[in-house]
Amino acid sequence: MRHLLAATALLFIATPAFAEPEYAAAIRADYDQTLGAMWDDFHRHPELSFKEVRTAAKMAAALRSVKGMQVSEKVGGTGVVGVLRNGDGPVVLVRADMDGLPVEEKSGLPNASKARQIGVDGVDTPVMHACGHDTHIVGLFATARRLAALKDRWAGTVVFVVQPAEERVEGAAAMLRDGLYTRFPKPQYALAYHSNSEGLAGTVSASEDIQYSSSDSVDIVVPGVGAHGASPHTGKDPVYMASQLVIALQGLISRERQPLNPGVITVGSFHAGLKHNIISDEAKLQVTVRANDEATRKQLLEGIERVARGIGELNGMPADKVPVVKVVEGTPTTRNDAPLSRRLNAVMVETLGADRVVPFQQKGMGAEDFAAFVQGDLNVKGYYFTVGGTQQSAFDAAASGGPPVPSHHSPLFKVDPRAVVTTGATAMTAAVLDLLKPGQARAG
Template sequence: MHRFQLAASALALALSAQPARADDAATAKAIEADYDSSLAALFLDFHQHPELGFRETRTAGIMAAELRKAGLEVTEGVGGTGVVGILRNGSGPTILIRADMDGLPVEEKSGLGYASKARQVDSDGREYPTMHACGHDTHITAMVATARRLVSIRRQWSGTLMFVVQPAEERVAGARAMLADGLYQRFGKPDYALAFHVAANLETGKVSASEGTQWSGTVGVDIRVPGIATHGASPELGRDPIYIASQIVTALQSIDSREISPLKPVVVTVGSMHAGTRGNIIPDEARLQLTVRANDEETMAATLAAIRRIAAGIGKAHGLPDDLPVDVTIGAGVPVTANDPVLARRLNTAMARALGEGVVVPFVQQNMGAEDFTYFVAPETGVPGYYFVVGGTTPERLAAAKAGGPAIAGHHSPLFQVAPKESITLGARAMVAAVLELAGKK
């Protein structure tokens, strides 16, 4: 631990000692002016009109129009609603720049004057309130800012930029859909892939990226608990799946505390539980939906095996017959998102030099979020990836929360909010700095 702290301190000192470059000062000024003149309105439009995964037709249309206006070759309908914009500028590396665009089925309760009141029918035929509860509206707005700036300074770099507007990140399905639709075959395999995410738990004006694990791997698990239906007044005549499911939910929390090493992070969350129709009827089934998170394949495999064992064992312990076993279905899952160490070290250093003292800070994984960006940079692709986070909450709000004021809402919360101008402008500046490092003319 002491050695890690010394390394982190040395990194922080090395990063903070870098003066900002003159060309970034010009970029910062240009992007902030762009935000005030048009990007702010674009962000508000995106925020007030969020769309669910694979249903982002309006958002995709606006992004396609904005990238065309910036001078890019644009293709729509890639992997469903995905958009690809190509900017060719002579010989050099091909760099993929990705931004996700989908919202969530969450009713916004942030109290913001521009809060979303939108609703949308999802693929299940049900209508939901919708909200950008994860900041994807800032990502796509920053992409427009990045494209405009790189077009305006094209004399400073050489190569091909592939702007990927990705659908359905929240379903961890959009990246695979675009790849299955021939993204790399149709537009060229990139030499590098870049992306960023706004972070509510990091203060504005800060950028951070790991030189290894950036996001956790995740697997969805469905558990069907059968029962024997009966009258609620005569539970002894049946087998209560709600009670059995409740025991399973509780027992699953022992996996982290008693079966996995404390040095190996893992999360088992039951996010959905459905059963029954009336208070006086014991139903014939209960259904659970889980998300499981881990930072390595061994821990994930052990956790999934424990879920199967615990669920089956509790079913038997409560008298379910052999022909009515608890059924556990393991989903496909998403691998760990890991930055290429060499690329991350290079771009962290370049960003520190470009963005100025104290902007780039050492990365500390603060949650076990997962990302489907990992598919763009999976080992079999041979594409090195770099994913960074940009601070989204002002120091004043963070200080107020620390002093006992309103807590900072996490991602996917109906209370979620970030500072849009600070997040968008710094995200775009950082992305421009990364591109100039990889494709800039020396």
């Protein structure tokens, strides 16, 4: 063992040591001096989707403090856009989402949120940064400050986007509808990252293809005919019909979907009736639908429509009283541009060292409305990466029977903010510097 250690030590001396870029240390110093306090404040004061008024004002003020930054507010509701121009070159969009969630924080952190807010749906709830978006906006500001300090190292324009309502997968589309790509320089590249409580603090990971699944929220209203509970034959029971529907929907997954193409249908909400002995006249379902490709997405959404109608007909409902299906919100798959991802994943290895760049593995069917910035024929190349936020000690404790590492959206959620902000901002700075190396032609 002793000999082996000695040999390893020699090897270390013989191989040129990995050297991180000098701005990594500057970003850490920035965090320790000011950005840590900024995160502390954002974490105490989370706000719900499209209600991020305080957060947006603070981010606008922060971006205005960056020399040369032109800041616009209220883009797509509460969105903020900062444009930093630095001569001729490509345009890169850097995006961070800023909304919290209707979750009561039980993380035990000293700056745990006690906030409540009335959401866009009119419901008063506790609010928590249970997805780490507070670390994303602080990381965006850290990146802006660093790029402003390194203006001799890049040429072009960076558009900083502070996006509302990612958790409703509506904020990106709202900003685009409000002229993000027409009132501001349209990007050739769009970049973003997400904190990841399942990832080791200080590491990054990015796909060279699918990064997130599509997500569609579907509302289904199942009409019935009300009656006495003792006389079901005189009515049409919507609870019975909706229950048949819940079961039948899973047939779309198990019997119709190509088994090698992932897909999920989950009925997350089922509401009907008021009393034991009354057959009500309506049931309501709320469904989430996930897929990894647009063909499967379309197949599942069309299948839900067909099965819902069929359940109505099966139960003898007239054609104008069959269940009604409505897709109320949706986002396509988030795909990283393959050549861009290969290029920037190599930049991550150079910047952070090979041991901090983890091969990407899709572990669930989470979704992201970042897709809206890069989808279809927009001709914007996307690169989205995750930044690990949990220290090894927490994984070790969980493995030996201690508390499990909390997932995103859990009341216990926490990530190491310093690790996420400094790693994310270092990686983002490196990516922008690479895409905006001086002397490059404006990308088409």
